[in-house]
Amino acid sequence: ALTIGIVGLPNVGKSTLFNALTRNDVLAANYPFATIEPNVGVVGVPDPRLTVLAGIFSSAKVVPATVSFVDIAGIVRGASEGQGLGNKFLANIREADAICQVIRAFTDPDVVHVDGKVSPADDIETINTELILADLDTVEKALPRLQKEARIQKDKVSVVAAVEAAQKVLEEGRTVFAAGLDPEPLRELHLMTAKPFLYVFNVDPGELANADFITSLRDLVAPADAVFLDAKTESELVELEPEEALELLQSMGVEESGLDQLAHLGFDTLGLQTYLTAGPKEARAWTIRRGATAPQAAGVIHTDFERGFIKAEVVSYADLVDAGSMAEAKSRGRVRIEGKDYVMADGDVVEFRFNV
Ligand code: GDP
Numbered sequence: 001a002l003t004i005g006i007v008g009l010p011n012v013g014k015s016t017l018f019n020a021l022t023r024n025d026v027l028a029a030n031y032p033f034a035t036i037e038p039n040v041g042v043v044g045v046p047d048p049r050l051t052v053l054a055g056i057f058s059s060a061k062v063v064p065a066t067v068s069f070v071d072i073a074g075i076v077r078g079a080s081e082g083q084g085l086g087n088k089f090l091a092n093i094r095e096a097d098a099i100c101q102v103i104r105a106f107t108d109p110d111v112v113h114v115d116g117k118v119s120p121a122d123d124i125e126t127i128n129t130e131l132i133l134a135d136l137d138t139v140e141k142a143l144p145r146l147q148k149e150a151r152i153q154k155d156k157v158s159v160v161a162a163v164e165a166a167q168k169v170l171e172e173g174r175t176v177f178a179a180g181l182d183p184e185p186l187r188e189l190h191l192m193t194a195k196p197f198l199y200v201f202n203v204d205p206g207e208l209a210n211a212d213f214i215t216s217l218r219d220l221v222a223p224a225d226a227v228f229l230d231a232k233t234e235s236e237l238v239e240l241e242p243e244e245a246l247e248l249l250q251s252m253g254v255e256e257s258g259l260d261q262l263a264h265l266g267f268d269t270l271g272l273q274t275y276l277t278a279g280p281k282e283a284r285a286w287t288i289r290r291g292a293t294a295p296q297a298a299g300v301i302h303t304d305f306e307r308g309f310i311k312a313e314v315v316s317y318a319d320l321v322d323a324g325s326m327a328e329a330k331s332r333g334r335v336r337i338e339g340k341d342y343v344m345a346d347g348d349v350v351e352f353r354f355n356v
Contacts (some may be wrong), residue, residue, distance in 0.1 A: 002139040003068045005096030012104035013202040013231035018071040050302025053283040062283040067266045105203040136330040199226040209253035276349045294342040298352045308355035317347040
């Protein structure tokens, strides 16, 4: 499964956030047999459509899609040179599929800032510099070998060109992601700054509804996307009953908890989407890559389903809810038969037909 690595300077609220995420864990409820490492949090991606489907199909339970976060040891200046936990830290980031930077924007004078002052822009620069320096090191070590290989293997020529372009971007102090370079030919180098980035700004609760402040932070990281939350409040929210939590959120002028926003954004950043199945046993969201075909989608349920795929019966969520039942959707001609080349759309409600 794809994972998102959580990184940030010390004392910015990573542990607070991660603990809240794992308290929100759906693993215990739905995946009782999975064993998982303590630094991994598997978080449900809230999907109100599942509750509606469960109503239509009298499903016994609802199973949301999940996204996995990995808590990576705090970054420090000099990590790229192997300072502190540097090497382990870099190895952990290389394994992640996306990088979530937690940035301190809360002021609390009782919480020491490692660099003596709260400055989101400086902190982002510090983290990016470490990642950029580590990537530059990787690129400089790999280039001579790749150039040699390219003299015999013609398909390596384009890889060399891509790596040289990445080197230029990194030397300018930019990340490969922000520069918009194609990550595909760079894949074998596992560059950290070629991964998609997302940001969590840990802000004072009073600032969540301050549009100017939020915009100024958003501008720091564009084109990457960001979630704004108060980690302390989030850690309290997960302890509350859902109705109480909703009330607290509304009192802060927020519609969805920061953790839920983060689950959605993480899912999108990884390039994932869902399709839905429903029956008496469960209403469930299944995770696929955007652009996946019907047989690939079936393969997520069971590999045999992909091999034996015959066709898919597909109705859009909106059409199904409009009709009120599968039978009515069928009689309205809303249930389509799709073959093996069909590209799944978000919110497709599907039943697969297959040979076993
Ligand atoms: P980490 O080092 O990044 O994992 O940071 P921690 O989660 O351990 O938090 C460091 C300190 O900051 C702790 O004392 C937390 O209680 C405090 N803290 C974390 N998040 C917030 C926040 O949103 N607001 C305030 N005021 N303090 C926070």
